Amino acid sequence: MSREDFEDAVRDALDLIPPELAERMDDVVVLVEDEAPQDDPELLGLYEGVPLTERDGWWAAGSLPDRITVFRHPTLAVCSSVEEVVDEVAVTIVHEIAHHFGIDDERLAELGWD
Template sequence: MTRFNHPPAIEDIVEMAEQAFSAIPKELRDLVRGAAILVEEVADEATAAELGFESPWALTGLYRGTPMTRRSVMDAPGEPDTITLYREPILLEWVETGEDLFRLVRNVLIHEIAHHFGFSDDDIDRLEGEED
């Protein structure tokens, strides 16, 4: 586990996201190929409001694109799918929970990849509950 003497920078979160992505089984990575993984400081107020969040600080990640379950071979190419991780809310959760930062980044990434496959938050919560 990496220890930080200062708040991890965007580059640190990018590195953790890349490590987490490379640890995902190859079959799953291949299915997500083409989705860009981005790291930003915090979501803007409009994005948070659009998603029903009272504050952008509650949003640690966001999948934007057309879920695999809604795609058709007849669809015209659109904007590329993106998975955005929000650094400051992730760090806030890290400090508040004491969870391992790499594990937290990995969990946010996997959560957003699940949205790529059309899973709802409720579906993901049920799946995560089955792991306990």
Template sequence: MIQMTYREFVRQVRRAYARLPENVLRRLENVDIVVEEWPGPDEAELMGDHDTLFGLYQGWPLTERDGIGPPLPDRIVIYRQPILRACETRADAVREIRVTLWHEVGHYLGMSEADLHRLGYG
């Protein structure tokens, strides 16, 4: 486990976000990206182990929308403590933040777990 302040972690999430391709950034206009310390009990129960859930996309993927009415903002949550506990170096944590953000953005865009693993974001 490494140490990284909440402020520094958020800064790294913002850097990873800023490095997304422009065509992806344009599609994320109605998506909130937030950092939380841990998954809540509902998220951990739904998705599996509390310690290994690094991020979660909450919403309707673009590929499943019918276009009726403006949707509520979708959310991508990046969980700070599970990432820091899994990483041995700061560089590992920065990489995991980037991979996790890409993974959750992929779900927003309608990609499956298999698609994301194939692209190296699994």
């Protein structure tokens, strides 16, 4: 899958987010990178930032936007079809957005999103 097609899959996954949830996302950017960090090369996605549940008055002043990064090559490596890639990207986006809302991996596992 080309980078352009993968980026389209990420955009499509973002379009699946219910509007009432998307409106509550605050100061977050979604990026696509080819490779995951060297210390976790099989990572499919990563949230970096301050979850909404942990923000207070100091946070807004001069803070950079939160980042959700979806890693293309690791995702392609675990999928055997375009349909699987599309599904996996959607799951990854939901997972990382949940972190933006303060939901940790343990709770995501309880909800079936691990």
